[in-house]
Amino acid sequence: MPKKLLMGNAAFAHAALAAGVRVVAGYPGTPSSELVETVAALHASGAAQDVHVEWSTNEKAALELLAGASMAGARCLFTCKQVGLNVASDPLMSLNYVGIKGGLVLFVADDPGPISSQTEQDTRRFASFAKVPVLDPSSPEEGFEMMGYAFELSERHGTPVIIRPTTRINHASAFFDVPDSYQARALPPEGFQRDSKWIIFPRRAYQAHGEINERLPRMAQEFSETPFNPCERTGDGAVRGIVAGGVSTAYVRDALSSMELPAYRFLHVGTPYPFPTAAVRDFLNGLDEVIVFEELDHVLEDELLKLAGAQHLDVRVHGKLDGTTLARGENSTEDCRARLASFFGVEDAAAAAAAAGEGGTAVEPPVRPPVLCAGCPHRGSFYAVKKALHKQPAVLCGDIGCYTLGNAKPLDAIDTCLCMGAGLTMAQGFHVAEPGRKCVAFIGDSTFFASGLTGVANAVYNQHDVTFVVLDNSTTAMTGSQPHPGTGATLMGGQSAPLDIEAVLSALGVGLVVKANAFDVDEAVSAAATAIDFAGPSAVIFTGPCIQLVRPDASVTVDEQACTGCSACIKALGCPAMSMTSVQGDPDEAQDAAPDEQVRNVARVMRVDASLCTGCRLCTSTCPFGAIKKGGAPCSTCS
Ligand code: SF4
Ligand code: SF4
Known part of the structure; x- marks a missing residue:
């Protein structure tokens, strides 16, 4: 097989195809998006046979589509970022009760930092909340190995399985042996078979809850015997241990390679839920103290404390809860090394050398606040709305996308941003609370289809006097120019009829819908003023392509x-x-x-x-x- 240098997300796509995945669906979100794009590229080139791949309108739609395909026996892969799982949580919670047939893996990318997200939520927590097993790779290579296991685990236990890499795993690159082409696994001959178990009545839910409770300990025992929870031991008589999860394992390993420490044990937990109690109990045997490195929440730390308490182990556990490790944000090799030195009571030679000015001076990159690109159509849209409002009191609700950057001065055109689609409905709340203010909500074209329609229907039904501003740049710009229902392009290579935003707004009953070129200031201001002055729900659609889609014109x-x-x-x-x-x-x-x-x-x-x-x-x-x-x-x- 040829060896290829692949980004983590691309490698996970190859691993899923090697496992015979047949249906892949998701919604774009950094740092997860390249997986679906890799599958689409392999499908387009003919290297992925009998595979269906799509960007669904949102994460809920994607997971529900996959639930159906899985019940027919297809191996299925879902992708999203951590906040996307909130959108898909409704089907996920029930799906675990209903069960699956073809293996169903959820690839959910977490974003410590956060670098490009609105929360630092931890999908490992979500997994335990949903009682769904989760695998937590420490490198692209380990994630590659986990993917095939995840499909097999899913089918063997009849449960969805989550793989949750974090940004540095998604975007790191490594060499992989991958074949030139893939063939999706054939559906079972019987396909979908009618069965009352697919219908989530309360009585069935009660029974399914028992089945879930019964299988989780079996999976925990199985996890203890997998290679995904390896323990390294140095010397004899170790009384201190190190536990790490996810990419922190790699940071700790790097740090340890440049340190002289007394004997220790180092456990990497790659299967955090259900917790591999037997393997961890073996690791803890004889240790006095343990330090835990993990990003986002103190999931492993909680499990260790629970285990120590339940089994009356005389071991102290240090981590986020007592301030021994970082409570939020990303870990790093340097930070792990300093904390390990303190934990073991040894001098951190590298830190001392850095303090003494040896080994060069690290150059901090200049601070560059994010800003809308030169030539971005959203700049004209925000400018037009501010001009149209003149000095009228107004609340300007934003949403998730490039256009959140409209909050920066001098545009200063966004007052709120909560989550996908929330701007449209929050504006209605402002209108109810303060009827004297103009309430304007900005939403991008992709977000409009993903999460905006119910907000529009709510405004029409309850007659809220708000103005929706749809920023139509013909793409999902922030995550890398993915298509959406308004573009008509699909990942399967076909062209469907694009959904017309103007027609959709009118069909939903918005009383006034106007359209303007975002780059034509006079036209845009006039359209915004007309919509804002309208009594009742109104909308203005500003059109202008994202600069990533067009060749630049001559400079002014x-x-x-x-x-x-x-x-x-x-x-x-x-x-x-x-x-x-x-x-x-x-x-x-x-x-x-x-x-x-x-x-x-x-x-x-x-x-x-x-x-x-x-x-x-x-x-x-x-x-x-x-x-x-x-x-x-x-x-x-x-x-
Ligand atoms: S014409 Fe050039 S300088 Fe002027 S707003 Fe557009 S991109 Fe900026
Ligand atoms: S181009 Fe010169 S004169 Fe015109 S607005 Fe800019 S700074 Fe003022």
């Missing part, structure tokens, strides 16, 4: 004779392609001048960075002196 240019240096354009839009520069003296010194200088300053002019400017022309109408001209030289890197 600045007439330096006409430019007064007033910086009104920058204060209006905050486009990162614009900056102030000096027309006298050292331009680099002038770069540091504050862009919000209030006085007319003929020594400074606005400069457009042609390598960033997409030629969207939004800024041309913001200059009171007509100094920004359409059409300069196309950017040399793109043309």
Whole structure:
């Protein structure tokens, strides 16, 4: 088999295909998205035979689709990020009671930090809440091994199984032996068979709960005998132990490789739920103290404390709960090494060398606040709504997507952001509580289909006087430009009829629906004003493609004779392609001048960075002196 360098998510896709997966569905979310994209690419190239792959409208839709396919006997893979599991929680909770037929694996990526999420929730907790087994890989290679086992475990016990990597596992790369092509496992000849067990009546739920309670200890015993909970021992007479889960195992292993420590035991827990009690009991035997490294919640620490208490073990457990390890965010090799040195009472030679200035000085990257891209259509939409509102009191509800960045100054156009689809319904709450304010809710096109429709129906049914602003950039931009129902593109290569957002809003009963080009300021302001002034639920759809989808146009240019240096354009839009520069003296010194200088300053002019400017022309109408001209030289890197 050829050896390939694969990102973790791509490797998990190959592993699932090698296990015979037949149906793959999910909703995009960093850090999980590349798995589905890899399956889609392999399917498109003909390397994945008899596989169905799709981006579903949301996580709930994806898991319910897979529940059906699994009941017919297909091996199925679900993907999402941790908050996506909240959306799929309704079917998941019941599905564990109803059971599955074809193996059903949920690939749920957690995001310690968080780097690109609204919570630091821990899917291991969700697994125990749902009474679903969870596997927690410490590397892409281990996750690759776990995938095949997960399908087999799922079928043997009739339960969904979760694999929960974290960001660094999803996005790390390693070499894998993978075949050139895959064939999905055939369905059983009988396919779906009618059976009362597929119907979740209360009596069946009571019976199923007993079955779940009975199988979990069996799985815990099985986990104790798998290779996924390895214990390393150094020397004899160890009285201290180290426990780690997930990527923290790799950090600890790295740290240990550069430390001289007394004898210890090191346990990696790769199957946190149901907890492999027998293996851990064996590890603890004779130890006085244990330190636990894990990210997000203190799941392993809780289990160790429970085990020590239940079995009256004379062992002290240290971790997040007593402040011995980090309570939140990501661990690191350096942090683990320092805490191990303290735990073992030895000097941390590497930390001491760093403190003494040996081994070079770490360079901190500059702090760069996230900002909407130059040429982003959302900039025009936010600008138009603010202009249309003028100084009317208003609440501006945001949502999950690139456009959450509309909260940054100078746009300053987002007051709230809670979860997918919440902006539409939160605006209705503001309207009920404070009827005197205008309530405007922004939502992206993909989020509109994922989680927005019920909010729209609620506003129409209960007649809430709110304005919905749909930011239609024709893609799911934040997670990597995935298609959605409004694009009409599918991962199976076909083109379906795109759902028309305007028609959907009208069909749901929104009283006024207007549409405008996000880059045409006059048209956009007029459309926003019309919708905001309407009594009752209204909507404006701003269209304009994401810059990832189109070739940039020629950059705008600045007439330096006409430019007064007033910086009104920058204060209006905050486009990162614009900056102030000096027309006298050292331009680099002038770069540091504050862009919000209030006085007319003929020594400074606005400069457009042609390598960033997409030629969207939004800024041309913001200059009171007509100094920004359409059409300069196309950017040399793109043309
Ligand atoms: S381009 Fe126009 S708005 Fe921008 S700084 Fe110059 S004069 Fe002011
Ligand atoms: S045209 Fe103006 S607003 Fe658009 S990307 Fe260029 S500098 Fe930014």
